[in-house]
């Protein structure tokens with residue numbers, strides 16, 4: 103299929119409408135089954151790849167769409183409406199691919215980014231059991247193999263584990279002085295030494311975010327990204343800002359979907375004894391209104407944050423300057439999304455509680471609170487910054 107090309111006349115809303123059509127026709131219809139079977143939604147990713155949406159930020163010279171951060175945030179939101187599992191995979195994919203676009207050599211971009219247009223999936227692997235959500239620290243370490251490297255380690259969670267065509271994987275290199283001396287490697291997903299553990303989870307059951315084991319996986323020096331001990335700098339300035347905007351936006355989509363379903367249900371559900379619909383009860387309307395107000399308040403923030411990313415990039419400034427605002431947005435968007443989906447569950451009564459779409463979204467939406475940086479941890483960092491305390495997480499760890 104041909105790639106979407108944004109014409110000079112297309113507004114962001116028109117761009118969103120293009121992706122909404124794919125979500126309506128090819129992604130949402132699979133969501134129930136993907137959850138039930140806990141199956142990786144390969145066909146959803148391919149539906150996005152068919153029109154180039156998986157290459158949304160990748161520059162045109164590497165066959166990407168070359169769109170901006172506003173388009174990315176709207177795409178994440180639309181996909182979030184149709185299938186939260188797919189939206190999480192999508193955000194991790196765009197973030198990992200973009201890490202190569204920002205920091206890769208010409209050779210890395212040619213080898214790893216061009217296949218993305220055809221459907222190659224990227225992801226980002228950092229979490230380790232030993233350091234939990236402190237993803238700026240890893241204790242695992244690559245070994246040297248001449249000028250190349252060998253990875254013999256285990257990651258605790260990796261979205262798209264076992265399905266990704268390449269991993270942007272974070273670990274130490276020999277000689278690291280402290281746990282935050284980390285490096286990124288681009289690891290070929292086809293390497294036979296890679297095995298993904300099972301993903302049996304409360305929600306987002308399609309996204310395969312289980313453990314990932316690397317057993318003597320050789321990585322040529324050409325696939326070290328930027329240089330040794332550069333991962334935290336790359337994460338703060340490039341990768342994190344993308345995830346923060348992407349996850350927050352996707353979760354706005356999840357909440358919008360739940361609210362739309364709830365409104366539809368309360369209008370259709372009639373109590374025959376008094377011949378009243380659920381929408382006739384003030385308590386129900388009040389809750390729906392609260393959900394709507396909370397979501398409406400988030401939307402301008404989403405768009406202005408994305409526009410700031412566009413502006414900062416155009417001015418040659420680091421996206422890391424927006425790290426705290428992105429983090430605040432992620433915290434607020436995922437928490438509002440949880441509140442809205444709880445309202446959807448409440449106003450739809452026993453039918454919402456039964457196995458089905460509201461119950462599924464209620465499980466899926468929880469993931470947003472946990473995803474790195476987990477909201478408690480993220481709030482700590484925002485709070486420390488407010489009172490002038492060092493964040494420790496990027497700077498300490500053995501110093």
Ligand SMILES: Cc1cc2nc3c(=O)[nH]c(=O)nc-3n(C[C@H](O)[C@H](O)[C@H](O)COP(=O)(O)OP(=O)(O)OC[C@H]3O[C@@H](n4cnc5c(N)ncnc54)[C@H](O)[C@@H]3O)c2cc1C
Nearest residue numbers: 226227228229234235259260261311469472474476478479
């Ligand atoms: C669906 C899903 C997908 C994921 N995908 C990926 C992926 O693609 N790649 C990847 O690398 N990882 C991934 N992860 C891992 C994710 O980043 C971690 O689960 C997350 O960072 C929390 O780490 P943890 O589970 O070890 O919990 P812990 O860090 O042990 O946290 C437990 C609790 O303590 C709180 N907490 C932790 N540290 C602090 C602190 N310093 N101050 C205050 N409170 C704190 C947390 O908020 C949480 O409530 C995924 C996880 C999930 C659930």
